[in-house]
Amino acid sequence: MAVMKFDSKEPDVLHRVNRAMETALDRLKKDVASQNPLNIEFQGLDHFRNEVLFAKIKDTGDTLDRLNEISSVIQKTFQEFQIEVTDERFKPHLTIFKLSKMKLKQKKLVKKITPDIYKDAMDTNFGSDEVVSLQLLSMDDEKDQSGYYRCIKEVFF
Numbered sequence: 001m002a003v004m005k006f007d008s009k010e011p012d013v014l015h016r017v018n019r020a021m022e023t024a025l026d027r028l029k030k031d032v033a034s035q036n037p038l039n040i041e042f043q044g045l046d047h048f049r050n051e052v053l054f055a056k057i058k059d060t061g062d063t064l065d066r067l068n069e070i071s072s073v074i075q076k077t078f079q080e081f082q083i084e085v086t087d088e089r090f091k092p093h094l095t096i097f098k099l100s101k102m103k104l105k106q107k108k109l110v111k112k113i114t115p116d117i118y119k120d121a122m123d124t125n126f127g128s129d130e131v132v133s134l135q136l137l138s139m140d141d142e143k144d145q146s147g148y149y150r151c152i153k154e155v156f157f
Contacts (some may be wrong), residue, residue: 013083018153020081021136024074025155030136038066042094042126050112051100054093055126067092073135094126132157 003092038064043054057063071090078085098115115122133156144150 001096014152016081016083017078020078020083021134021155023081024077025128025157026136027073027077028070029157035066036098038063038131039128040067040092042133043129045121046093047113048091050114051098052095053097053113053118054095055124056093057092059092068098072136104123108157 024025035074039060041058041060043058044056045053047053057067068090075085097113099110134153135151136153138152139149141150
């Protein structure tokens with residue numbers, strides 16, 4: 001899940017990001033380790049501007065509060081390390097489909113993701129997953145063989 005975006009074009013930004021990730025992890029470990037595991041359940045569908053289809057996070061107990069706290073700690077830590085955060089909005093979700101990733105030929109067929117396309121799956125339960133780490137992913141670099149973003153750094157709780 002994306003927590004934030006930042007500009008990686010500065011020369012020493014990756015060095016600062018690595019240090020910020022370690023610092024954020026130290027701050028979060030106390031909180032995460034002292035609580036039950038963070039299990040996220042995905043249920044229902046929604047969209048961003050009819051361009052991105054995603055599974056929503058079901059708010060079971062304090063799930064959304066904990067995710068928002070993780071996001072807040074990471075953003076504050078990055079700001080302390082003078083890393084410019086370019087997108088501070090945080091809407092936890094599981095991306096299923098993006099129009100921007102379609103081939104040009106396909107884009108001519110589908111201009112928007114409208115609710116009528118996914119109405120039969122609107123309340124689908126997509127399962128759950130436990131949060132065990134934070135990853136710093138590059139959305140600009142080439143993806144790996146499985147189609148996953150390049151992982152620059154991963155820190156485990």
